[in-house]
Amino acid sequence: MKQNDKHVDLTSIDRQSKAFFAGGEFHWKKSEADVWANMEAQIVEKPKGRLLAINFGITKLMVAASIVILFSLGSFLRFYSVTIESPAGQHLVAMLPDQSKVNLNAQSSISYNPYWWKMNRKVKLEGEAFFEVQKGKKFTVVSEKGITQILGTSFNIFAREEIYKVTCITGTVKVRSLLGYEAIIKPNSKAEINRNGEIKVSTNIETFPEISWRKNIFLFTATPVHAVFTEIERQYGVKIDTNIKDESLYTGNFNKDQNVEDILEYVCPALGLQYVRKSMGEYLIIKKDE
Amino acid sequence: MKKEEFKTLFNTYFEDVRRYILYRSGNEEMANDIAQDTFLRIWEKQLMIDPKTEKGLLFKIAGDLFVSQYRRDQVAFNFFNTFQPGNKSTTPEDELNFQELKKAYEKALESMPEKQRTVFLMNRIDELKYKEIADQLELSVKAIEKRMSQALEHLKTQLKDKISSLILFLIRFRLDRTKIEK
Numbered sequence: 001m002k003q004n005d006k007h008v009d010l011t012s013i014d015r016q017s018k019a020f021f022a023g024g025e026f027h028w029k030k031s032e033a034d035v036w037a038n039m040e041a042q043i044v045e046k047p048k049g050r051l052l053a054i055n056f057g058i059t060k061l062m063v064a065a066s067i068v069i070l071f072s073l074g075s076f077l078r079f080y081s082v083t084i085e086s087p088a089g090q091h092l093v094a095m096l097p098d099q100s101k102v103n104l105n106a107q108s109s110i111s112y113n114p115y116w117w118k119m120n121r122k123v124k125l126e127g128e129a130f131f132e133v134q135k136g137k138k139f140t141v142v143s144e145k146g147i148t149q150i151l152g153t154s155f156n157i158f159a160r161e162e163i164y165k166v167t168c169i170t171g172t173v174k175v176r177s178l179l180g181y182e183a184i185i186k187p188n189s190k191a192e193i194n195r196n197g198e199i200k201v202s203t204n205i206e207t208f209p210e211i212s213w214r215k216n217i218f219l220f221t222a223t224p225v226h227a228v229f230t231e232i233e234r235q236y237g238v239k240i241d242t243n244i245k246d247e248s249l250y251t252g253n254f255n256k257d258q259n260v261e262d263i264l265e266y267v268c269p270a271l272g273l274q275y276v277r278k279s280m281g282e283y284l285i286i287k288k289d290e
Numbered sequence: 291m292k293k294e295e296f297k298t299l300f301n302t303y304f305e306d307v308r309r310y311i312l313y314r315s316g317n318e319e320m321a322n323d324i325a326q327d328t329f330l331r332i333w334e335k336q337l338m339i340d341p342k343t344e345k346g347l348l349f350k351i352a353g354d355l356f357v358s359q360y361r362r363d364q365v366a367f368n369f370f371n372t373f374q375p376g377n378k379s380t381t382p383e384d385e386l387n388f389q390e391l392k393k394a395y396e397k398a399l400e401s402m403p404e405k406q407r408t409v410f411l412m413n414r415i416d417e418l419k420y421k422e423i424a425d426q427l428e429l430s431v432k433a434i435e436k437r438m439s440q441a442l443e444h445l446k447t448q449l450k451d452k453i454s455s456l457i458l459f460l461i462r463f464r465l466d467r468t469k470i471e472k
Contacts, residue, residue, distance in 0.1 A: 023376030
């Protein structure tokens with residue numbers, strides 16, 4: 001009976017509420033058109049690029065992000081470089097990732113991309129170095145004045161200031177100047193790039209003077225005086241002022257086992273010069289009769 | 291989405307969305323704001339909408355906005371400021387009864403749990419069938435039935451002492467009202 005009461009009550013409230021709500025009306029203070037007008041001011045048709053980016057959705061954004069990360073990682077591996085530099089007064093031996101060996105003369109540096117090495121064996125050189133290259137893919141040495149390509153060989157490159165010369169000891173070496181001249185040299189040959197970017201090849205040369213620096217022996221054959229003193233500066237890490245305008249050439253040799261003053265003592269008289277020690281590691285070269 | 295397409299979407303659903311939030315909040319300003327925000331959101335995100343589910347999606351966005359907004363500020367419930375029930379009173383006495391009844395309903399609706407109220411008003415005012423409400427709110431018909439009966443139960447307790455005047459008043463109504471479908 002009670003259950004029935006409840007049922008009756010619910011039915012009546014159902015009917016009553018239906019009657020109460022039916023036929024009612026909404027009286028909005030703002031009409032739909034008002035709201036649209038308000039909104040229209042806020043919506044601007046967006047440029048296509050923006051739309052595309054947003055339509056990508058999260059998955060595509062993640063893909064894009066991954067690509068960016070991979071690309072950055074790739075660039076890092078590609079462009080990350082190592083530089084090895086030997087200061088004045090020191091020689092260094094550098095090992096490249098494939099066990100190719102580089103003997104760096106004083107005041108010389110090489111740089112390369114260790115993580116890109118397998119793809120491209122490429123070394124940038126400033127100064128002078130002797131290379132012993134492991135057999136394998138093309139090996140390239142780039143300097144300001146020229147490019148040298150090797151398959152697997154040993155050779156010396158001198159690339160300082162205006163001078164670029166390559167001496168081949170074993171194997172085959174290709175030298176290219178920045179102007180596009182090319183020369184292929186065999187052992188006991190030397191290729192030199194001159195001021196015009198042309199390559200001069202000398203065959204059947206005595207290679208020892210070119211690579212004697214590795215044995216700490218310095219040979220000069222008709223070398224301009226200033227170049228001799230520059231080499232001494234480089235090898236001993238000292239400073240030598242030459243305020244002489246001497247164009248004469250020097251032929252002779254010295255051994256790095258001797259100290260710098262012994263060398264100057266030895267070189268100067270032959271040129272009619274003498275040296276004055278200004279301070280530790282600093283010398284002045286003057287004419288002997290002054 | 292082009293502006294014209296957007297305007298079509300707006301014109302088709304704006305009133306539905308705004309009424310839905312009014313049922314949930316009982317506050318006209320909030321209903322306006324949330325309905326507008328819902329459409330702006332669609333525009334800004336340039337969501338690609340499947341016409342089959344667009345109404346459900348709009349209701350979903352509006353509902354989510356309402357929940358996050360509602361938590362921030364409690365707004366006044368004054369449903370009958372916006373919705374005016376048809377008043378057929380012809381005598382001052384009827385008018386008095388009607389006003390009293392309206393007040394009682396306002397109170398009862400305010401205290402009614404939001405979920406029940408929404409379903410109840412969609413059924414009473416929009417005259418939607420349970421199946422249609424279920425589709426729109428992504429609920430089962432069973433859930434709608436349950437909410438409806440809970441809502442009526444609630445009204446019954448809330449309007450208990452008004453029941454007699456209610457019956458008296460509504461008796462006139464019922465005569466000229468065609469049967470309203472469930």
